[in-house]
Amino acid sequence: MLDLHPKYLIFLGGAESADSAKTGRGIAHWRPELCVGEHRLSPDAATVGLASMSVDAAVAAGAKTMIVALTGIGGKLHPSWTPTLVAALEAGLDLAAGLHHKLKDQAELVAAAARAGRHLIDVRVPPEGIEVGSGRKRSGKRVLTVGTDCALGKKYTALALHKAMTDKGVNASFRATGQTGIMISGAGVPMDSVVVDFASGAAEMLSPDNDADHWDVIEGQGSLFHPGFAAVSLGLLHGSQPDVMVLCHEAGRKTINRYPDHPIPDLKTCIRLTTDMARLTNPNARVAAISLHTGKLDEAAARAALAAASAEAGLPAFDPIRDGGAGLADAVLAAEARS
Amino acid sequence: MLDLHPKYLIFLGGAESADSAKTGRGIAHWRPELCVGEHRLSPDAATVGLASMSVDAAVAAGAKTMIVALTGIGGKLHPSWTPTLVAALEAGLDLAAGLHHKLKDQAELVAAAARAGRHLIDVRVPPEGIEVGSGRKRSGKRVLTVGTDCALGKKYTALALHKAMTDKGVNASFRATGQTGIMISGAGVPMDSVVVDFASGAAEMLSPDNDADHWDVIEGQGSLFHPGFAAVSLGLLHGSQPDVMVLCHEAGRKTINRYPDHPIPDLKTCIRLTTDMARLTNPNARVAAISLHTGKLDEAAARAALAAASAEAGLPAFDPIRDGGAGLADAVLAAEARS
Numbered sequence: 001m002l003d004l005h006p007k008y009l010i011f012l013g014g015a016e017s018a019d020s021a022k023t024g025r026g027i028a029h030w031r032p033e034l035c036v037g038e039h040r041l042s043p044d045a046a047t048v049g050l051a052s053m054s055v056d057a058a059v060a061a062g063a064k065t066m067i068v069a070l071t072g073i074g075g076k077l078h079p080s081w082t083p084t085l086v087a088a089l090e091a092g093l094d095l096a097a098g099l100h101h102k103l104k105d106q107a108e109l110v111a112a113a114a115r116a117g118r119h120l121i122d123v124r125v126p127p128e129g130i131e132v133g134s135g136r137k138r139s140g141k142r143v144l145t146v147g148t149d150c151a152l153g154k155k156y157t158a159l160a161l162h163k164a165m166t167d168k169g170v171n172a173s174f175r176a177t178g179q180t181g182i183m184i185s186g187a188g189v190p191m192d193s194v195v196v197d198f199a200s201g202a203a204e205m206l207s208p209d210n211d212a213d214h215w216d217v218i219e220g221q222g223s224l225f226h227p228g229f230a231a232v233s234l235g236l237l238h239g240s241q242p243d244v245m246v247l248c249h250e251a252g253r254k255t256i257n258r259y260p261d262h263p264i265p266d267l268k269t270c271i272r273l274t275t276d277m278a279r280l281t282n283p284n285a286r287v288a289a290i291s292l293h294t295g296k297l298d299e300a301a302a303r304a305a306l307a308a309a310s311a312e313a314g315l316p317a318f319d320p321i322r323d324g325g326a327g328l329a330d331a332v333l334a335a336e337a338r339s
Numbered sequence: 340m341l342d343l344h345p346k347y348l349i350f351l352g353g354a355e356s357a358d359s360a361k362t363g364r365g366i367a368h369w370r371p372e373l374c375v376g377e378h379r380l381s382p383d384a385a386t387v388g389l390a391s392m393s394v395d396a397a398v399a400a401g402a403k404t405m406i407v408a409l410t411g412i413g414g415k416l417h418p419s420w421t422p423t424l425v426a427a428l429e430a431g432l433d434l435a436a437g438l439h440h441k442l443k444d445q446a447e448l449v450a451a452a453a454r455a456g457r458h459l460i461d462v463r464v465p466p467e468g469i470e471v472g473s474g475r476k477r478s479g480k481r482v483l484t485v486g487t488d489c490a491l492g493k494k495y496t497a498l499a500l501h502k503a504m505t506d507k508g509v510n511a512s513f514r515a516t517g518q519t520g521i522m523i524s525g526a527g528v529p530m531d532s533v534v535v536d537f538a539s540g541a542a543e544m545l546s547p548d549n550d551a552d553h554w555d556v557i558e559g560q561g562s563l564f565h566p567g568f569a570a571v572s573l574g575l576l577h578g579s580q581p582d583v584m585v586l587c588h589e590a591g592r593k594t595i596n597r598y599p600d601h602p603i604p605d606l607k608t609c610i611r612l613t614t615d616m617a618r619l620t621n622p623n624a625r626v627a628a629i630s631l632h633t634g635k636l637d638e639a640a641a642r643a644a645l646a647a648a649s650a651e652a653g654l655p656a657f658d659p660i661r662d663g664g665a666g667l668a669d670a671v672l673a674a675e676a677r678s
Contacts, residue, residue: 100536135566135601196538197439197531199570224573227474227620231538231574238566262474262619273615280601281566 004096004121004183006034009058009066009088010050013081014042019151019257021046023098024069026180030159036061041084055084055091065121067183068097077101086112098123098179100193123179124190126202133200133239135281140210143332144242145220145291146274148264149257150229152250153321154220155181157291160325161246161332162217168329172215175206177236181219191221192232199232200281203239218242224274225265226256234277241281243339244332247271247313250293251305267313288335289328290317343435343460343522345373348397348405348427349389352420353381358490358596360385362437363408365519369498375400380423394423394430404460406522407436416440425451437462437518439532462518463529465541472539472578474620479549482671483581484559484630485613487603488596489568491589493559494520496630496659500585500671501556503664509672511554514545516575520558530560531571538571539620542578557581563613564604565595573616580620582678583671586610586652589632590644606652627674628667629656 010028015021028035028048037053040046048069053061066088068081077099085095085103089112097103103120104110113120143161145154155178162174174181176188194202207216218240222229247270256262265273271287278285292309294302302322310317318327349367354360367374367387376392379385387408392400405427407420416438424434424442428451436442442459443449452459482500484493494517501513513520515527533541546555557579561568586609595601604612610626617624631648633641641661649656657666 100534133567135595135598192534192536194535195439195531196533196535196571196574197568199535200567224616225619227577228472228539229536230577230616230619231570232535234563234573235535235570238569256474259474273612276612276615277563277569280564280569 003119004186005064005094007036007061007063008034009036009053009055009063009093010038010048010069011066011084012038012040012045012048013070013078014040015046015070018046020070021048022151023071023180023183024048024067026155027067027069027183030184036063039066039084041080055088055093059091059093063093065094065096068095068099071179077103077106082106082108085109089113089116089118092116092118094119094121096121096123096183098183098190100124123182124193126190126194127205130194130198130205131201132198133204135238137241138207138209139212140207140214140216141336142207142216142218142240142242143244143246144218144237144240145246145248146233146237147220147223147248148225148267148270149223149250149253150226151257152253153248153291153293157246157248157320157328158217158219159184160320161328164325164329165215165217167326170215170329170333171211171213172217175216175218177206177219177221191236196231196235199235200239203236207240220248224277225270227259227262237274237278238281242278242285243282244286244288244335245274245278246289246291246328246332247274247287248291248293249309251297251302251309267309271313284339286335287315289315289331291328292317292319294319294322342458343525344403344433346375346400346402347373348375348392348394348402348432349377349387349408350405350423351377351379351384351387352409352417353379354385354409357385359409360387361490362410362519362522363387363406365494366406366408366522369523375402378405378423380419394427394432398430398432402432404433404435407434407438410518416445421445421447424448428452428455428457431455431457433458433460435460435462435522437522437529439463462521463532465529465533466544469533469537469544470540471537472543476580477546477548478551479546479553479555480675481546481555481557481579481581482583482585483557483576483579484585484587485572485576486559486562486587487564487606487609488562488589488592489565490596491592492587492630492632492660496585496587496667497556497558498523499659499664500667503668504554504556506665507668509554510550510552511556514555514557516545516558516560530575535570535574538574539578542575546579559587563616564609566598566601576613576617577620581617581624582621583625583627583674584613584617585628585630585667585671586613586626587630587632588648590636590641590648606648610652623678625674626654628654628670630667631656631658633658633661
């Protein structure tokens with residue numbers, strides 16, 4: 001478990017896009033009661049909808065920890081953030097982050113934390129003792145969210161699916177694999193920071209043997225169709241040995257985000273290749289449904305996009321942000337029951 | 340470049356199988372002129388065919404470096420080796436190794452090296468400054484060896500192919516991705532020790548832009564069909580953006596080595612899935628030939644196995660250990676010319 005003390009001040013730096021603020025948005029959405037506000041370095045930066053707040057005002061409002069809640073490609077700490085991070089430590093806040101660049105590797109932050117008697121909490125540190133993946137079949141049931149790309153709802157889908165399954169009385173656990181999910185749930189394995197030889201082994205640790213009727217709802221990472229991040233997706237897929245997968249996509253997205261020369265394959269192709277690769281460690285693996293991000297569309301256009309995705313994929317399609325996770329949960333349970 | 344001083348004493352510990360001695364075998368085969376002998380902890384241990392030699396005899400014969408030339412699953416340093424490693428340092432040898440466990444992380448070895456004024460050389464350390472893979476198309480031509488499993492000739496095939504292409508006057512570079520290849524060639528990127536988010540980016544660094552007629556001959560790692568190591572294979576495949584691939588297989592091998600519950604798919608399936616995944620970063624990628632390890636067969640059985648593999652795959656099949664790399668080189672160049 002992480003030693004994260006609420007309440008949180010959500011630090012958004014100069015986040016230039018909603019995508020780069022997704023860690024903050026996730027915490028604000030799933031744990032609003034733990035957040036006092038957000039702090040941005042520029043009025044143009046993306047917001048996550050919390051009250052805008054100075055470090056001192058956040059301390060007065062009861063904040064104990066400032067969470068560096070940005071994602072950048074490659075997960076770097078930006079040097080322009082340092083004065084604010086030092087000021088937060090000096091004002092009495094712990095600092096937590098989940099970037100590849102560790103807080104504890106920054107001499108200025110280490111010195112400021114020591115002066116102020118505060119803690120630096122790096123979320124993206126893999127557990128000790130990861131072994132090479134064994135491929136051994138484990139007990140219990142598993143559902144993994146997979147994506148046609150990054151940043152289109154794999155974490156949200158898993159959280160909504162977990163909530164809906166729990167609401168239906170299913171014995172289920174959310175298994176976090178990224179910085180935001182880990183901050184939300186207080187546990188997990190940061191898959192993208194594991195050494196590649198141990199990627200599937202790390203995923204095996206995340207969902208150990210369990211009761212026959214227990215479901216692990218595993219947060220996906222990356223995409224098999226992403227030129228930078230397919231390796232983490234494949235290691236997670238093989239180690240998760242999912243019985244059921246939900247394929248996440250965004251309506252209208254034609255190319256990989258930030259990779260305009262890389263088209264996303266059609267849904268049928270994504271389903272076929274994902275299933276082919278998944279069957280290495282679970283011969284019964286199948287995609288049960290499409291989770292379609294329709295946030296850029298109005299209601300009528302969203303319904304049309306869901307119908308089109310369902311027809312294209314030959315599977316039910318849902319938008320859990322718009323409609324909650326109940327439909328997805330039914331599709332997952334029905335797919336497993338057919339096996 | 341590595342700071343490895345010949346001549347080498349090849350340390351084989353108690354290597355229980357020829358597979359676990361493959362680093363030693365590779366160095367002894369491709370750089371025999373740099374080796375004085377081998378040192379084993381047990382007469383039952385695998386040999387690489389060099390003269391058996393004590394540490395002191397090796398020093399007298401001109402050895403400057405003892406190479407820990409074993410591979411274990413997970414790449415661990417075995418505690419039973421420590422007395423011999425310390426004795427080698429005290430006798431005046433540097434120590435080099437390419438396991439996941441670093442020599443420089445072993446306090447006893449660090450202390451002994453300091454006392455003796457010798458060096459500890461960890462080959463399996465990724466370069467600084469690796470970025471997330473960009474997917475950008477690079478100039479020059481690339482051939483990658485891929486495998487149906489581990490330990491069946493991807494490195495040997497790449498080295499033999501590189502030699503044959505060079506013999507034909509082709510402008511070609513061998514690109515090492517594992518400890519043995521790096522020790523043989525003195526350069527490379529240890530793919531399996533890279534953090535998984537940067538796997539394809541590391542592979543992109545390994546074969547940068549080059550002359551239009553230049554070939555990078557890239558050593559493959561793992562297998563897309565291995566429950567533990569598929570992630571590294573996919574990152575290397577995407578980052579290498581190969582024009583041509585050679586699929587390596589061992590005649591008669593039906594299941595993944597050490598994973599008896601995991602059958603190897605048939606050659607056609609392996610070719611189809613490898614090609615499907617490769618086309619994400621190179622739409623012209625294709626498998627040109629089969630490299631078949633026939634070392635366990637007599638000549639007649641080997642010829643029959645090569646004919647059967649060729650018929651099954653619909654591609655030419657060669658055993659470079661038996662016949663050299665010329666046939667493979669012709670197949671690779673012909674496949675590229677057809678594009």
